Amino acid sequence: MKNYIKTALRFLLKNKTFSFINIIGLAAGTLCCLYILLYVQDQYSYDRHFKDAGNIYRITSNMNFRGDKRKGAATSPPTAPTMKADFNEVLQYARVVNSGLVGTKQHLVRYKEKSFYETDALFADPGFFDIFTYHFVNGDSRNPLKDPYNIVLLKPMADKLFGTENPVGKMISIDNAYGKHDFKVTAVIDESLGKSHLHGNMFIAMNSGGIGAYVNTDQTWSGNNFVFSYIKLRPNTNVTAFQNKLPAFLNKYGAQELKNLGMQKELILQPVTKIHTTPGFEIELSPAVNPSFLYILILIAVLIQVIACINFMNLSTARASKRAKEVGVRKVIGASQSNLITQFLGESFLLSFIGVALALPLLILAMPYLNQITHTDIQLCLFSNYRIWVLLSALIVITGLVAGSYPAFYLSAFKSIKVIKGNFTSHVSAAGIRRSLVVFQFVLSIVLITGIIVIYSQLNFIKNKDLGFDKNQKLVFSFYTGETQGKMANFANDLRQLADIKAVTKSDNYPGQLVLQDHGVYPPGGNMTTAVDADNMASDEHFLKTTGIKLIAGRDFTQNDSGKVIINETLLKKLGLTLKTAIGTRLYTQYLPNPVTYVEIAGVMKDFNYNSLHNAIRPFMLAYNPNRGDLSNLIVAANSSNYKTLLSQIEALWHKDVPSAPFEYSFLDEEVNKQYTAEITLSQIINTFTLMAILISCLGLFGLAAFSAEQRNKEIGIRKVLGASVTGLVRLLSIDFLKLVLIAMIIATPIAWWGMDKWLQAFAYRIPISWWMFGLAGLIAVCIAMFTVSFQAIKAALVNPVKSLKSE
Structure with a gap:
């Protein structure tokens, strides 16, 4: 073994270019592979730390409103407590309401002289901490939310509010839309x-008034599906059998209500450990990650590592002639094939170990940058996480075997007598395999480059698509407390006096936010069993003018237009109306035990994408209701070339009209773009790791080009003596590699088309896949390959032929 190690080190030191390319390639591949595996492990770790996590389930709702299917992560308020009362299998229940999803995104928190706005407040039932396990820094874990107006704080917020004081028992003031x-x-x-999908800076007792009081008293079984409901089942409960009881359970309490609405509903139990990796729900407490996205990352990690291994295999077989006589001599003095296989595999494991050892400090340096790309906070805990060591060991072993197995078996199979005699060429002709591996590398690179082009094109399409409203030069101001909402009118009027302000409107929502309110409406002659489910927003007479939404029939709102609505084209068609018959038509609705109510259509607006382009436009109506209590947003249309001056003027008005609240605003276009955070993150990740894959591929191609030039050294010298030009020699040395890249392009095109077509299906509005995307990806790959190869080719072509021919 000592001799093997000594021989391996001597070979690596003697062949510095070979060693450098392999070690750097393996280090770069291992860095990418290790980070991606850590990231995927982190995403799958959500909610697994809860005690008895396998017995905790969330109650979700599949709803069908006459063909309009919706998948909700939440359900109606009475579902969970009634389930606890009816079924012995349910050990405990807890409901959670995110105040931000019901109109109160921020809360003004005060303690003594300190005050600030805080987000992520969760109203929770007393049983919340019986189900979910948290580390209690201060206070008692038993029933901390039992009494009204109890609150549990997350440590960063407690530190900000109390400093070094013990917060337990202290009183704090919270001012929000529900009062102070x-x-x-x-x-x-x-x-x-x-980590958990249940992230909150404040956990407020459900029985603390406001939305909590509403949840505790509401007995609706069809609507109000905004309550996230969890149950903990007794150990050894047959979950399938329990799930089968739920249709009868829902029918017992909600059958008549659902029938009256013409609605179908199904309750589904979702394991809490699957929540973070199950996307597709309309509303969520925190963004879920798509498993297909994680599978893509794992595939990229494997491919990058395989590309690094291919470099090792190609360079090892290419340089076989350098070691042929060593193999022959070893065999003559008694080495068996298994001895030689052990030696060469040992060299491969040594290189793999060096690559991993080099990758670790590089990963530590790159971690902040990679975390910024993936929008996470992964930590490399080498001494506290045994899984990392298992992962590192597995990477060394797998990489060593994959990279070294073929060269080991190939080199050890040489016939000693023929090798020592010099009859070597026919035995080491692995050129075909090397070409195949180079093609494979560039197939992967071209597929990844195509992915970058398609994703960029789709994101550019999203950015520039006409959404039906004007998102540019729009400011959004939000008012989260009763006190500040009372100042909205004065602030809006003052804004209208500024020369650079075109229009100001107030609304309960704005484009780019999830529209949570919907109800069924029907024209005269219909009823709730034939109603069309329509999303709705409330605003004033300035909304269309401010947002640039086009009116195609009827009129805009005017002051005192109570009971009037403007509907979109999709709702118009669903109701069976025309532009001529719609204006003045009454739309009715009824949710028992409430009486029938109606609104009147004042106008029809052009369809606009108020939600993301993942979803088709739904039936929608805008209601005139400027005095409704939850209109907490001001949308401001500006027309300025000097935003710095304009914002300073607006800030002065804010401090005059709303002195008790900090000056905060957002741009509407940025709010709209937040809907595509997952796609932007995917784009950044693929850009980064594709670049790494290409660099590793180029390292291998550089090494092969150097070896090829070295092998044809004398041929080049003779050609130069006979008059060959440098350009001709470069073309001669490069043409073989160009052919390989073109073959890779042909193979990669259908693979890339299939993968990108699958990805684009997640969008209701998407770009067509065009031939130029594959042509551009192939051209980029050709340019990269030619640049890499031509460097060595030019170097070889410029060598003085006297040097290469002097020994002949």
């Missing part, structure tokens, strides 16, 4: 046990 109340801090928790 004092809350008693019963505990402080942190998230050190693990």
Whole structure:
């Protein structure tokens, strides 16, 4: 073994270019592979730290409103407590309401002289901490949300509010859309046990008035599907059998209500450990990650590592002639084939180990940048996470075997007598395999480059598509407390006096936000069993003018237009109306036990994408209701070339009209783009790791080109003596590699088309896949390959032929 190691080190030191290319390639591949595997492991770790996590389920709702199917992560308020009362299998239940999803995104928190706005407030039932496991820094974990106006704080918020004081027992004031109340801090928790989709800076007792009071008293079984409901089942419960009881359970309490609405509903139990990796729900407490996205990342990790291994295999077989006599001599003095296989595999494992050892410090340096790309906070805990060592060991072993197996068996199979005699060429002709591996490398590179082009084109399409409204030069101001909402009118009027302000409107929502309110409507002669489910927003008479939405029939709102609505084209068609018959038509609705109510159509607006382009436009109506209490947003249309001056003027008005609140705003176009965070992240990830894959491929191609030039050294010298030009020699040395890249392009095109077509199906509005995308990807690959190869070719062509021929 000592001799093997000594021989391996001597060979690596003697062949510095070979060693450098392999070690750098393996290090870069291992860095990418290790980070991606850590990222995927991190995404799958969500909610697995809860005690008895396997027995915790979320109740989700599949709804069908006369063909309009919706998949909700939440359900109606009475579902979970009634399930606990009816079924012995249910050990405990807890409901959660995210205040941000019901109109209160921020809360003004005060303690003594400190005050600031805070987000992510969750209203939760008393049983919440019986089901979900958190680390309690301060306070008692038993029933911290039992009494009204109890609150549990996340440690960063507690530190910001109390500093070094013990928060337990202290009273804090919270002002929001539900009013101003004092809350008693019963505990402080942190998230050190693990990540969860249930992230909250504040956990407020459900029975604390406001939305919590509404949830506790509401008995609706069809609508109000905004309550995230969890149950903990008794150990050894047959979940399938329990799931089969739920249709009868829902029918027992909600059958008549659902029938009256013409609605079908199904309750589904979702394991809490699957929530973070199950996308597709209309509303969520936190964004879920698509498993196909994680599979793509794992595939990229494997491919990058395979590309690095291919470099090793190609360079090892290419340089076989350098080691042929070594093999022959070893065999003559008694080495068996298994001895030689052990030696060459040992060299491969040594290179793999060096590559991993080099990758670790590089990964630590690159971690902040990679975390920024993936929007996460992965930590490389080498001494506290045994999984990392298992992962590193597995990478060394697998990489060593994959990279070294073929060269080991290939080199050890040489016939000693023929090799020592010099009859070597026919035995080491692995050119065909090397060409195949180079083609494979560039197939992967071209597929990844095509992915970059298609994803960029789709994102550019999203950015520039006419959404039916004008998102540019729009400012959004939000008012989260009763006190600040009372100042909205004065602030809006003052804004209208500024020369650079075109229009100002107030609304309960704005494009780019999820529209949570919907209800069924029907024209005269219909009923709720034939109603069309329509999303709706409330606003004033300035909304269309401010947002640039086009009116195609009827009129816009005017002051005191109570009971009037403007509908979109999709709702017009669903109702069976025309542009001529729609204006003045009444739309009715009824949710028992409430009486029938109606609104009147004042106008029809052109369809606009108020939600993301993942979804087709739904039936929608805008209601005139400027005095409704939850109109907490001001949308401001500006027309300025000097935003710095304009914003300073607006800030001065804010401090005059709303002195109690900090000056905060957002741009509407940025809010709209937030809907595509997952796609932007995917684009950045693929860009980064595709670049790494190409660099590793180029390293191998550089090494092969150098070897090829070295092998044809004398041929080049003779050709130069006979008058060959440098250009001709470069063409001669490059043409073989160009052919390989062109073959790779032909193979990669259908693979890339299939993969990108699957990805684009997630969008209701998408670009067509065009031939130029594959042509551009192939051209980029050709240019990269030719640049890499021509460097060595030019170097070889410029060598003085006297040097290469002097020994002849």
